[in-house]
Amino acid sequence: MATMVRWVALLAVICAVAAVDRNNFKSCQQSSFCRRHRAAKPGESPYSLLVDTVTVSETGIVGDILNEKNKVIFTLEVYPLEDHTLRVKINEKNPIRQRFEEPYAIIAGLHTEKFTVDERSFDGLILSFGESKVVLKAKPLRIDVYKGKNLVISTNARGLLKFEHYRNKPAEGEGENADLQVIDEEEDKDGLWEETFKGHSDSKPNGPSSVGMDISFINSKHVYGIPEHADAFSLKETT
Known part of the structure; x- marks a missing residue:
């Protein structure tokens, strides 16, 4: 009897999930920020790293990014971390108001890794730490991460970065x-x-303030995370 009750309860949950009315959720076309991001054309990114503004410290590098369409400037921070990890942070350089940042996104302290600047030119920079290498291309902005000789992650390779300033x-x-x-x-x-x-x-x-960017995980078949609504943990393509 107990087993039957469990199966009935499970069936009720499955039916409830299947009966969700999708009309109660916005589609991309009904959401203004999603439409704006989908309108970005691949290969036409207006964001460039201003290499002459880049400063190097013991923990990482900091430099300016220019949106050439509206001349808004952003700050790029790149920190090589232990365990072949890279932290990349982009924010407005001179915002008219502070943007919310989740204080508990990273609970444990960050342990930076020693790195070297192998190359620096008007085209960008190349950093090395441990067995990893980071290639920052200036125009348009693109960040490629290598493990050994293998490219593993590429950001803004399709040029879909869009950072809506305040x-x-x-x-x-x-x-x-x-x-x-x-x-x-x-x-x-x-x-x-x-x-x-x-x-x-x-x-x-506060007006438009969404942020989006294409991230490619090279040779990966699945990327796991928490979707916006009930769905598979293996995330679907969103562009």
Whole structure:
């Protein structure tokens, strides 16, 4: 009897999952930030590393990234860590407000690895630490990570990096166009400050602030993580 109860309960859970109404979840077309990211064209990345701004310390490197479309500058930080790990951080250099950063994303202390700068030119930099090598290409920005001679991770190889900087909301009566003509003329302007879904309005007092980038895991068949909604842990392609 107990076994039958368990099977009935399991069947009820499966039926409940199968009965989820997908119409209650936004599609990419119904979400303004997703539309803007999907609109990015591969191979046309406007982000470049300004090599002459790069400074090298014992723990890593710091330099500026320029979005050539709107002239907004970001800060790039790269830290080689133990166990063949690399930490890469990008943020606005002079934001009009501080962007939230999860303080407990990394609980344990970070232990940096000694590294060397093997090459530095206007085309970028090459760093080595342990058995790993990092190739930073300046224009467009791209970061390739090698284990020995094998490329294992490539970031922004397709040029889909999009970092939406904070901006001031246009004064009432100016419309969104007045602010965006000098920001990103190609942007989908609908839903930057507010959008509605199934009768519910979502106000965005800070405006657009999403971040996205293509990351390629070379020769990997699966990438595991937590999807936005109930789904397989083996993540699907999102571009």
